[in-house]
Amino acid sequence: MKRIADSTVRRLSVYLRFLEGSSQRGLPTISSEELAAHGGTTSAQVRKDLSFFGSFGKRGLGYSVPELTSSLRDILGLGRAWKVAIVGAGKIGIALAQYDGFRSRGFHVVAVYDSDERKVGTRWDGMTVRHLSSMAADMAEYEPEIAVLAVPAEAAQEVAMGVVDAGFKAILNFAPTQLHVPPEVSVRSVNLALELEGLSYELSNRSR
Amino acid sequence: MKRIADSTVRRLSVYLRFLEGSSQRGLPTISSEELAAHGGTTSAQVRKDLSFFGSFGKRGLGYSVPELTSSLRDILGLGRAWKVAIVGAGKIGIALAQYDGFRSRGFHVVAVYDSDERKVGTRWDGMTVRHLSSMAADMAEYEPEIAVLAVPAEAAQEVAMGVVDAGFKAILNFAPTQLHVPPEVSVRSVNLALELEGLSYELSNRSR
DNA sequence: CCTAGCTTGTGAATCAATTCACAAAGTCCT
DNA sequence: AGGACTTTGTGAATTGATTCACAAGCTAGG
Incomplete structure (x- = not known):
């Protein structure tokens, strides 16, 4: 696997924190655009960041909040204490x-x-x-x-x-x-x- | 003045801290090579960082420790409380x-x-x-x-x-x-x- | 089932940062 | 004073990160 930039990993943490935050309750999906707005970056950046690790979204719909949350926790190694x-x-x-x-x-x-x-x-x-x-x-x-x-x-x-x-x-x-x-x-x-x-x-x- | 990268400013802080540190007592001058070794970077990087703000060294000799210290404090806006x-x-x-x-x-x-x-x-x-x-x-x-x-x-x-x-x-x-x-x-x-x-x-x- | 409308995933292009490499300018020794 | 040596300052080359832009895939509504 190619070396992932530090800046990318930091942003993944930011995305995860927002997904876990209360502001997200209820909505089943979220677009790269929304994720970007809260993380202070661009939608292209969000999609590129995620693309290093796989393909998590559905075209036309966005990302499933629970699925993406769980994938990010996995990527960051937070599945354990x-x-x-x-x-x-x-x-x-x-x-x-x-x-x-x-x-x-x-x-x-x-x-x-x-x-x-x-x-x-x-x-x-x-x-x-x-x-x-x-x-x-x-x-x-x-x-x-x-x-x-x-x-x-x-x-x-x-x-x-x-x-x-x-x-x-x-x-x-x-x-x-x-x-x-x-x-x-x-x-x-x-x-x-x-x-x-x-x-x-x-x-x-x-x-x- | 061209926009200075954040990473450059951070490194200037690191250089300054080392210059002010006790490990530096006594030596009148320091080369970009030594500065780089302690700051975890390369000599070319040190020279490039400094070159954005002027020309502080003497060829063949290096940088005067007190002069560079004072210049860095100035650049970083530390001349005041x-x-x-x-x-x-x-x-x-x-x-x-x-x-x-x-x-x-x-x-x-x-x-x-x-x-x-x-x-x-x-x-x-x-x-x-x-x-x-x-x-x-x-x-x-x-x-x-x-x-x-x-x-x-x-x-x-x-x-x-x-x-x-x-x-x-x-x-x-x-x-x-x-x-x-x-x-x-x-x-x-x-x-x-x-x-x-x-x-x-x-x-x-x-x-x- | 078809069409209009979104949104992803990703090569290509651009922008930014770092490293290379070397002439220029000095030091130091004899 | 001269020559060997050291080290800076900086364009050019390279490497890395971000942004662009668009085809492909999916949804939703009739």
Whole structure:
């Protein structure tokens, strides 16, 4: 199968979210045009995106909402629950551990780690913060698949390597650093400073 | 000036962060090759990115670290402080309001808003949560420029419109929704569900 | 069953971003 | 001062993503 562009996968998520949203209750089908309007793109783009994975619509009618919803969930690998470990029990880490948006979409937080002894043992939402050094040993018990890194920038690369060594194959990185990991490990980064600086750039160059 | 691609601006932020980082102390100059290695790109890309804004290097030598740092800060509009208002005093909103990474990079949180009366009046880090309805009136006093939206998905579009009406020209959106705003308003979105789903997709299609 | 009307799926065309590759301009050593 | 070496800046080539545009397929209504 040909490599699918990142931008395409992101849009599939957007389509899925809209399909699952309440605004869609009742209607049996939806056209690429409607899907595009809500996703901020064009109908041709929607059809092209879907065409990479098969042919889901009926000409003259559009896409069956339940069928397309289920197909997208399948494509995105959401037919199962994923186990997530939060690494870093600072403000952001704790907020993420308690965030309902994760669990409700099938991402279950099964462990929280920190390297600070003062934080180890504290409890949040029925979960006890564990020491980073026990991570590798814990893998067999919890079998987490995705590591969410919420540690200071200085520590991020080192922690990332530990996480890779422990066997994680996917990392969601909140530290404002470019992570270097082996190619078999998937990384997505959420870099708040970078987003704010993007806005700063646009505000400053509004005139163009 | 020709429209600069978003991807280029993001990379400029990455270059700047590395230049400001401690790993760079002492060395007077840096080559596009080194900058590329840390930013996860190629030297040609670095030179092309910079060339959109001028000519900052010396052939045979590279870029002066202090000069390039200052030029990048200038380009990104970081020569000044920006005032930020957090909208939504839930877990994520409060965590963001307390996050040091904002202030240390020149983004000052000057107000926190919520529409829940039970949260209005509570204090966090010396700031009092204010009611959303007072936002428009507060603008003259605080003069915030960037609104950070940390509200539930259902409320996001409506709150975004209120924020636009109040006069904000930039929004950083944490709600998992596609926001529709007038073209003169800049929006960046951080969508955790979408990032996790991207990882889920990659984990599921590892074999390819 | 036929026709008018939609809407998909997809090659071809266009637009955008990245990489190549090399002349030009400098440095550094002797 | 000269020559070997380094590194930039940038057109040209390439690769990638988006948009166009239209034949093919399906629906619905008589």
